[in-house]
Amino acid sequence: MGTFEVKAYPEMWKSLGMNVERFEKMRVMLGDVYTKAFLSQKNRPQRMDYFNHIISEIHGGRVMEILDAKKQGKPVVGTFCVFVPEELVLAAGGVCVGLCGGSQGSVPDAETVLPRNICPMVKSAYGFKLGKICPYFQSVDFVYGETTCDAKKKTWEVLDRLVPTHVMEIPQMKRERDRVLWLEEVKDFKKKMEEVSGKTITSADITKATTVMNEKRKALQRLNALRAHASAPISGKDALLIEQIAFYDEPVRFAEKLNALCDELDQRVREGNGVAPKTAPRILVSGTPMALPNWKVHNLIENAGGIVVNEESCIGTRYFKDLMDEKNGSMDAQLSALTDRYMKIDCSCFTPNTERVDQVLKEYQTSGAQGILHYCLQFCHTYNIEAIKIKEACDKKNIPFLAIESDYSPEDTGQLQTRIEAFLEQVRG
Numbered sequence: 321m322g323t324f325e326v327k328a329y330p331e332m333w334k335s336l337g338m339n340v341e342r343f344e345k346m347r348v349m350l351g352d353v354y355t356k357a358f359l360s361q362k363n364r365p366q367r368m369d370y371f372n373h374i375i376s377e378i379h380g381g382r383v384m385e386i387l388d389a390k391k392q393g394k395p396v397v398g399t400f401c402v403f404v405p406e407e408l409v410l411a412a413g414g415v416c417v418g419l420c421g422g423s424q425g426s427v428p429d430a431e432t433v434l435p436r437n438i439c440p441m442v443k444s445a446y447g448f449k450l451g452k453i454c455p456y457f458q459s460v461d462f463v464y465g466e467t468t469c470d471a472k473k474k475t476w477e478v479l480d481r482l483v484p485t486h487v488m489e490i491p492q493m494k495r496e497r498d499r500v501l502w503l504e505e506v507k508d509f510k511k512k513m514e515e516v517s518g519k520t521i522t523s524a525d526i527t528k529a530t531t532v533m534n535e536k537r538k539a540l541q542r543l544n545a546l547r548a549h550a551s552a553p554i555s556g557k558d559a560l561l562i563e564q565i566a567f568y569d570e571p572v573r574f575a576e577k578l579n580a581l582c583d584e585l586d587q588r589v590r591e592g593n594g595v596a597p598k599t600a601p602r603i604l605v606s607g608t609p610m611a612l613p614n615w616k617v618h619n620l621i622e623n624a625g626g627i628v629v630n631e632e633s634c635i636g637t638r639y640f641k642d643l644m645d646e647k648n649g650s651m652d653a654q655l656s657a658l659t660d661r662y663m664k665i666d667c668s669c670f671t672p673n674t675e676r677v678d679q680v681l682k683e684y685q686t687s688g689a690q691g692i693l694h695y696c697l698q699f700c701h702t703y704n705i706e707a708i709k710i711k712e713a714c715d716k717k718n719i720p721f722l723a724i725e726s727d728y729s730p731e732d733t734g735q736l737q738t739r740i741e742a743f744l745e746q747v748r749g
């Protein structure tokens with residue numbers, strides 16, 4: 321298994337105003353959990369080494385790169401949702417970093433201020449800032465929130481006291497008049513990026529940024545397609561890890577390293593060298609995002625002998641399924657195309673949102689899955705209610721379906737394990 325360590329950078333953490341003592345404990349814990357969950361896997365692709373390295377430097381090396389960019393005057397933007405157009409951050413020469421929280425460790429901090437009965441992802445993110453236990457949160461110039469769900473949009477109002485927080489209005493429907501509003505929001509975001517970077521964004525900048533983002537998304541698509549083979553060449557856990565790292569890593573390098581891994585996976589597919597027996601139940605996980613280090617459900621499924629072959633989620637296909645037209649054009653045409661690309665995202669915060677039901681069924685087909693596990697973070701009402709329609713669609717097609725709702729605490733692990741084991745039995749049957 322080898323020794324693995326998440327590297328410590330106490331001096332840098334101190335300079336970022338962090339609670340070093342507390343963070344040090346979290347660092348050690350992350351290393352232990354990672355070793356148990358990831359390094360213990362059998363027949364892991366060799367080129368996962370790069371992603372191991374990223375995790376070992378997640379609290380240091382990557383933060384240093386971001387701070388270097390900042391020193392060069394590049395804006396660093398924190399985001400919480402795949403609706404914020406990253407292309408415009410890159411076009412302004414900036415760095416985009418995902419700040420969604422996936423850890424129980426920061427939830428008690430948040431609960432000193434926020435209500436307990438809201439989404440754990442929102443609480444975890446807020447708690448990281450409040451407790452000064454996230455080097456990324458300490459490094460961003462500002463954060464860009466959105467009005468997708470109530471928990472998020474009201475949290476931004478109190479988060480703004482701790483870090484400058486701008487909010488992008490995301491409409492709740494997709495009519496022509498909603499598109500008009502959305503386009504205005506995209507234009508405002510561009511203006512904001514120009515303001516903080518002191519740079520006027522040109523059409524050529526957007527074209528270049530689009531190419532970078534498309535390459536990154538294409539590499540993620542390629543990884544996902546490889547998982548569809550009968551002998552899945554990579555575990556669901558590793559694929560999820562890569563999808564999580566996509567929100568932190570430098571995008572050009574990330575795409576390059578991921579393509580290198582996919583070359584190895586191609587080879588494995590040719591050799592029929594899978595990470596699980598061909599008889600392992602293949603599961604598509606659909607629903608709310610799983611932010612780093614939320615590996616709970618994948619761990620349970622794969623420890624019980626199943627294999628996760630697809631994440632229909634924002635930390636998953638919803639992030640990379642749609643590319644953008646790279647053609648140079650007028651600025652207006654580009655912003656319009658950008659708006660159209662982002663409007664394709666089928667988040668449950670929209671009504672109606674029938675395209676998501678179709679998308680889940682489509683991914684079920686293309687991934688060669690044999691069952692769908694709908695994952696909903698506790699108190700996420702829109703995904704929770706939308707699960708009704710996904711279940712109905714599955715019932716019609718005789719697709720085995722299980723809906724679970726969970727938070728980040730370990731308390732429900734035993735109960736989930738029992739339900740997941742029974743579900744895998746049903747899939748096998």
Ligand code: BJ8
Pocket residue numbers: 400401402403439440441442468469470471472608609634665667668669697699700701702703
């Ligand atoms: S586009 S899924 S990233 S909003 S899980 S915080 S909705 S209560 S994460 Fe999301 Fe954008 Fe939609 Fe994707 Fe609220 Fe639900 Fe929590 Fe959520």
